[in-house]
Amino acid sequence: MTVAYVARRIGTFLLIVWLAATLNFFLPRIGGENPVAQKLMQTAALGGNLHAGMRDMVKEYEAKFGLDKPLLVQYVNYLRDVSHFDFNYSIASYPQTVLSMILQGLPWTITLMTVTTLLAFVIGNVLGAVQAWPGAPKWLQFVMPPLLGLSAVPFFLLGLILTYVIGFRLQLLPLYGGYTAGAIPQWSVAFALDVLAHAILPALAIILGSLGFWALGMRAMMVTTQGEDYVMFAEAKGLHDRTIFLHYGMRNAMLPQTTALALVLGQLVSGAVLVEVIFGYPGIGTLLFQGIRGADFFLVQGIVFIIVLAIGFATLILDLIYPLLDPRITYRRA
Secondary structure (H helix, E strand, O other): OOHHHHHHHHHHHHHHHHHHHHHHHHHHHHOOOOHHHHHHHHHHHHOOOOOOOHHHHHHHHHHHHOOOOOHHHHHHHHHHHHHOOOOOEOOOOOOOEHHHHHHHHHHHHHHHHHHHHHHHHHHHHHHHHHHHOOOOOOOHHHHHHHHHHHHOOOHHHHHHHHHHHHHHHOOOOOOOOOOOOOOOOOOOHHHHHHHHHHHHHHHHHHHHHHHHHHHHHHHHHHHHHHOOHHHHHHHHOOOOHHHHHHHHHHHHHHHHHHHHHHHHHHOOOOOOHHHHHHHOOOOHHHHHHHHHHOOOHHHHHHHHHHHHHHHHHHHHHHHHHHHHHOOOOOOOOO
16 A cells, blocks of 8 residues: 555545535535524524514624625634534523534434444354354244345434333333433542443344345355365365364454444434434434524534444445455555
8 A cells, every 4th residue: 555545545535524524514515594593583483573673683693603704704604613623502591502512412322323233243154154053053044034024124213112112111221312311420439330221222223224234135145155175175184174264254254344334433423313312322313303494503513423423434434444455455556
């Protein structure tokens, strides 16, 4: 891997981020709606009357949020602020900044999605690999069809089913929130166990919905690997079945799965948005839903930009480390 190649990839990454930031700026403004005026009108309507000084109030808030300037000036200011991760103030939760709200929800989403994605990846790949290999246990034939069926069910629908069966009917786990209402977040074993109990249902919905995807992909790759020359050569050498399975079968079949994992990890920030909303989980998904429902212009923009940045960065890292995973791949010109 040459320095020129790395520089080109980083330049491509920066170009993609700039294009995404530009679309993120202009698309919400195509409709010509004023988010500040819209929010103030909603607030006034809830109060039962329209204030006489509403127009002056709108102008004051437009100046506060920089919406009174020409569009080009707004765009330049937006790019400058985004480069410093400054996404302005939240319209619905002023004077909170968008960045502070994202930083509050980010650890919840990253923890939930990282754990569930890695668990589903490991369990699904092992199940798929074992089932495709000769001499697999018979009981796996009865496990795979339900997993494949669950993979076709959206996460949020699985979440609703689990909520009704485990949370409502059996009352084994909490139904809503990231921790018990009224509890004070703190570093303690009791609070950690409380958070874990609230995270089991959303995590279970994501894992059950993902296992079939990983297992099916791994099974297909293992079937393909069994016909490769290096596997036949290993069998001719008389190597142990476990050695052939792990070092010749799974090791080579994991390359496409690793690519898919990197892309999935890039989407951790977005998370399973509707799953978080259903369970009231205090992550980025719930925050994005609240921003859309509350017409919080800057909050939605900030979350979308963070999502695009995470996906682009994950793709860049994958592109750079892939030759290390598979020595057969090279980016040098012939």
